[in-house]
Amino acid sequence: xxxxxxxxxxxxxxxxxxxxxxxxxxxxxxxxxxxxxxxxxxxxxxxxxxxxxxxxxxxxxxxxxxxxxxxxxxxxxxxxxxxxxxxxxxxxxxxxxxxxxxxxxxxxxxxxxxxxxxxxxxxxxxxxxxxxxxxxxxxxxxxxxxxxxxxxxxxxxxxxxxxxxxxxxxxxxxxxxxxxxxxxxxxxxxxxxxxxxxxxxxxxxxxxxxxxxxxxxxxxxxxxxxxxxxxxxxxxxxxxxxxxxxxxxxxxxxxxxxxxxxxxxxxxxxxxxxxxxxxxxxxxxxxxxxxxxxxxxxxxxxxxxxxxxxxxxxxxxxxxxxxxxxxxxxxxxxxxxxxxxxxxxxxxxxxxxxxxxxxxxxxxxxxxxxxxxxxxxxxxxxxxxxxxxxxxxxxxxxxxxxxxxx
Amino acid sequence: xxxxxxxxxxxxxxxxxxxxxxxxxxxxxxxxxxxxxxxxxxxxxxxxxxxxxxxxxxxxxxxxxxxxxxxxxxxxxxxxxxxxxxxxxxxxxxxxxxxxxxxxxxxxxxxxxxxxxxxxxxxxxxxxxxxxxxxxxxxxxxxxxxxxxxxxxxxxxxxxxxxxxxxxxxxxxxxxxxxxxxxxxxxxxxxxxxxxxxxxxxxxxxxxx
Numbered sequence: 001x002x003x004x005x006x007x008x009x010x011x012x013x014x015x016x017x018x019x020x021x022x023x024x025x026x027x028x029x030x031x032x033x034x035x036x037x038x039x040x041x042x043x044x045x046x047x048x049x050x051x052x053x054x055x056x057x058x059x060x061x062x063x064x065x066x067x068x069x070x071x072x073x074x075x076x077x078x079x080x081x082x083x084x085x086x087x088x089x090x091x092x093x094x095x096x097x098x099x100x101x102x103x104x105x106x107x108x109x110x111x112x113x114x115x116x117x118x119x120x121x122x123x124x125x126x127x128x129x130x131x132x133x134x135x136x137x138x139x140x141x142x143x144x145x146x147x148x149x150x151x152x153x154x155x156x157x158x159x160x161x162x163x164x165x166x167x168x169x170x171x172x173x174x175x176x177x178x179x180x181x182x183x184x185x186x187x188x189x190x191x192x193x194x195x196x197x198x199x200x201x202x203x204x205x206x207x208x209x210x211x212x213x214x215x216x217x218x219x220x221x222x223x224x225x226x227x228x229x230x231x232x233x234x235x236x237x238x239x240x241x242x243x244x245x246x247x248x249x250x251x252x253x254x255x256x257x258x259x260x261x262x263x264x265x266x267x268x269x270x271x272x273x274x275x276x277x278x279x280x281x282x283x284x285x286x287x288x289x290x291x292x293x294x295x296x297x298x299x300x301x302x303x304x305x306x307x308x309x310x311x312x313x314x315x316x317x318x319x320x321x322x323x324x325x326x327x328x329x330x331x332x333x334x335x336x337x338x339x340x341x342x343x344x345x346x347x348x349x350x351x352x353x354x355x356x357x358x359x360x361x362x363x364x365x366x367x368x369x370x371x372x373x374x375x376x377x378x379x380x381x382x383x384x385x386x387x388x389x390x391x392x393x394x395x396x397x398x399x400x401x402x403x404x405x406x
Numbered sequence: 407x408x409x410x411x412x413x414x415x416x417x418x419x420x421x422x423x424x425x426x427x428x429x430x431x432x433x434x435x436x437x438x439x440x441x442x443x444x445x446x447x448x449x450x451x452x453x454x455x456x457x458x459x460x461x462x463x464x465x466x467x468x469x470x471x472x473x474x475x476x477x478x479x480x481x482x483x484x485x486x487x488x489x490x491x492x493x494x495x496x497x498x499x500x501x502x503x504x505x506x507x508x509x510x511x512x513x514x515x516x517x518x519x520x521x522x523x524x525x526x527x528x529x530x531x532x533x534x535x536x537x538x539x540x541x542x543x544x545x546x547x548x549x550x551x552x553x554x555x556x557x558x559x560x561x562x563x564x565x566x567x568x569x570x571x572x573x574x575x576x577x578x579x580x581x582x583x584x585x586x587x588x589x590x591x592x593x594x595x596x597x598x599x600x601x602x603x604x605x606x607x608x609x610x611x612x613x614x615x
Contacts, residue, residue: 008596011538016562018449032436035463039432039470046474047427 091124091142091158098136098152103129130156132181144174145188146196154181175199180237182215200239202267203252210246212259214239219267238267263355323349323356330365339373360386364395367402380405417484424473435473436466439488446492449562452539457499465495482572489563490573493555500547545595552576553588560585 093102104125124130124140132138132154140148140156150156157177175197176183187196187207197206200216219238241250242264249258250265259265330345346366350359367382383402386393393399420438423431443465447458455461468491472478478487546554555574559565565573571581 008593011542012561014535015539031459035466036433036436038463039466040429042467043427043429043432043470043474046471
């Protein structure tokens with residue numbers, strides 16, 4: 001007999017309406033025992049497996065935490081060790097002449113130990129003091145290549161701080177202190193962010209790749225070196241800086257000035273030059289009218305090379321007296337009507353001392369002398385030069401008239 | 407055996423005991439759920455399957471393992487959840503049967519007598535219904551499991567959408583979407599199957615006539 005398929009929805013409807021007879025209870029009892037036993041077994045296995053999984057997870061977590069703590073501790077130790085690597089511990093006394101001693105004890109801050117004499121190459125620590133006797137000289141090299149040549153009767157203190165862990169990432173201001181005497185410094189080109197400075201009782205000399213000499217002592221006269229060693233009770237300690245290469249900045253009494261190669265700087269309170277300029281001359285007015293930025297309380301171009309160890313007064317010949325003499329001579333000649341003689345003296349002054357502080361006054365006197373000598377073209381030329389170099393100079397109106405041919 | 411009424415509190419106690427690893431809960435769970443599991447298997451297969459006892463045991467093992475791992479399906483009824491587990495076990499069995507190329511011939515197996523007390527006394531009707539259920543079940547096995555499950559739980563087992571959403575761990579809207587798409591796909595499959603059978607029959611008649 002042929003049968004046609006029930007439509008799908010009707011078949012589903014009939015499927016859902018099917019009912020079933022319960023099984024025979026005698027049979028189900030036997031099956032029950034079997035299935036329950038199996039369930040109990042699987043339950044125990046599952047609980048045991050879950051407990052093992054949790055225990056393993058706890059052990060792994062504990063190991064992970066312990067490893068992380070060990071790693072962190074090791075990293076902190078390494079960081080601490082590298083950070084505490086002392087800067088000056090690697091400094092060396094490379095050569096010694098005469099009597100030189102080193103005072104230890106700066107790191108811990110305890111009182112310095114008795115002075116230990118130095119012979120040959122010696123390693124220095126942070127805060128150590130290097131002291132030379134009147135017959136002693138020595139050379140100290142810092143780990144970054146800075147060379148310090150300490151002259152006679154000098155005292156130099158190494159920095160108490162240490163190098164940072166990663167010097168490339170930080171700004172480092174390395175500083176030694178010169179308490180007395182003279183030190184010649186040669187600084188290699190430092191990486192960006194690093195500076196080196198020499199601190200004296202009244203100034204701080206900061207450099208970045210240069211060579212210079214710093215003196216500390218009692219000022220006597222511009223022609224003599226500063227006296228180091230024993231000072232009188234009322235003595236004024238001064239600093240003199242001479243630059244042989246590059247540029248240094250000198251900070252003193254809250255003011256910063258730059259000293260270039262071939263120039264020197266001396267503490268303002270020790271420089272008597274301004275007081276010594278003769279009163280009749282217009283020099284004082286010229287100076288107060290505003291010296292060039294590089295003009296310092298005492299500045300000339302006669303600095304000697306810094307690489308040579310400082311030796312004594314003969315290394316710094318004074319020039320200011322000669323400059324004053326030439327200017328006075330020129331002005332005296334002008335007053336007497338000897339304009340050509342005045343022009344000669346002024347040209348001699350400007351030729352020999354191109355960076356002299358007396359230059360602006362000399363330029364004024366020169367175009368006046370040329371005008372008086374009826375050299376209009378020469379006067380106009382010198383007046384224009386004066387206007388270019390000193391546009392705010394006190395004689396610029398007079399120079400302007402001469403430059404325009406009036 | 408007198409029937410025992412179970413409350414939600416009883417169900418929660420059983421679940422907690424299984425999670426603790428209390429082996430005494432196995433017998434209680436069996437007594438609580440054996441009727442549900444049996445009825446679900448009968449309804450899915452439309453008769454007493456040859457491996458019925460194995461399927462019951464596999465279903466209870468799945469139930470006890472899931473409860474021991476603390477993965478009971480949320481705040482749903484334990485009976486409804488057991489019927490869902492039963493469907494998963496049956497589906498796995500059917501797919502293994504299909505892999506062995508026995509599914510299509512299973513409905514025709516004369517050795518499997520229908521042990522159901524169908525309301526249709528007529529033997530021809532009973533056989534016809536059994537064949538129809540076998541066709542539907544074969545298509546359900548081929549379909550996406552999510553859609554097939556939503557269809558079976560709603561249209562065959564009679565669960566509502568909220569219950570299905572909890573059992574299948576989806577939103578009610580997602581359960582409804584699965585149900586609608588499952589129905590559409592199933593009926594389309596059945597109609598295609600009928601058309602194919604009709605064409606085959608027509609082709610055979612033409613050839614013989």
